[in-house]
């Protein structure tokens with residue numbers, strides 16, 4: 001794949017504040033005259049959305065769950081992400097492979113080597129140019145969630161699950177410091193926007 005555009009992923013435990021900032025970052029990029037494609041995982045394609053519905057609502061073996069996440073991802077890469085990056089568009093994805101490490105690896109305790117294997121299979125060459133990790137204590141995320149919506153299978157998980165998912169996210173942020181930016185998402189929304197302005201500025205073409 002010949003990548004001309006930039007690939008930005010949003011990560012964090014449920015309720016951390018990812019969705020709140022996606023529209024803002026999308027607009028920042030558009031203002032530069034760059035085309036942006038928004039996608040989400042699991043999902044992003046008609047087939048991916050069907051797989052999402054299964055993965056988020058049905059009980060299943062943890063390996064089945066991991067395989068469905070990567071199956072949806074394979075389709076999203078083929079149909080949406082790779083073609084957009086090749087055209088020179090920028091792509092913003094609400095979650096990507098770091099979510100599989102955090103939730104299936106950290107949360108469900110699937111061996112990380114298995115996830116490494118799936119990652120090598122599904123996107124051996126591609127990594128995000130920038131991963132924005134929205135980090136908050138579990139209590140804050142939980143409070144924000146309860147206020148807003150009907151909970152899916154993951155959102156009904158217990159504190160231990162999210163503690164492990166958050167820890168795995170932070171471990172990956174330390175492992176891949178070049179692409180990760182950890183954002184303290186307890187800060188006020190305008191402050192986070194200011195921070196995002198600075199982080200995005202590093203990616204602008206010369």
Ligand code: ADP
Nearest residue numbers: 014015016017018019020144148185187188189
């Ligand atoms: P996620 O997409 O990570 O699950 P959301 O962006 O949907 O999280 O945020 C969950 C809730 O928390 C929303 O109601 C949102 O308005 C609120 N929220 C997000 N960021 C902040 C913040 N920095 N301060 C206060 N409330 C926030």
Ligand code: TYD
Nearest residue numbers: 014041042069095096099100103104154155
């Ligand atoms: P999300 O899109 O954040 O849902 P919502 O918009 O309702 O907040 O997340 C979908 C759920 O899927 C979330 O709980 C995390 C989970 N997930 C995984 O477990 N593994 C993965 O690889 C991905 C991409 C998501």
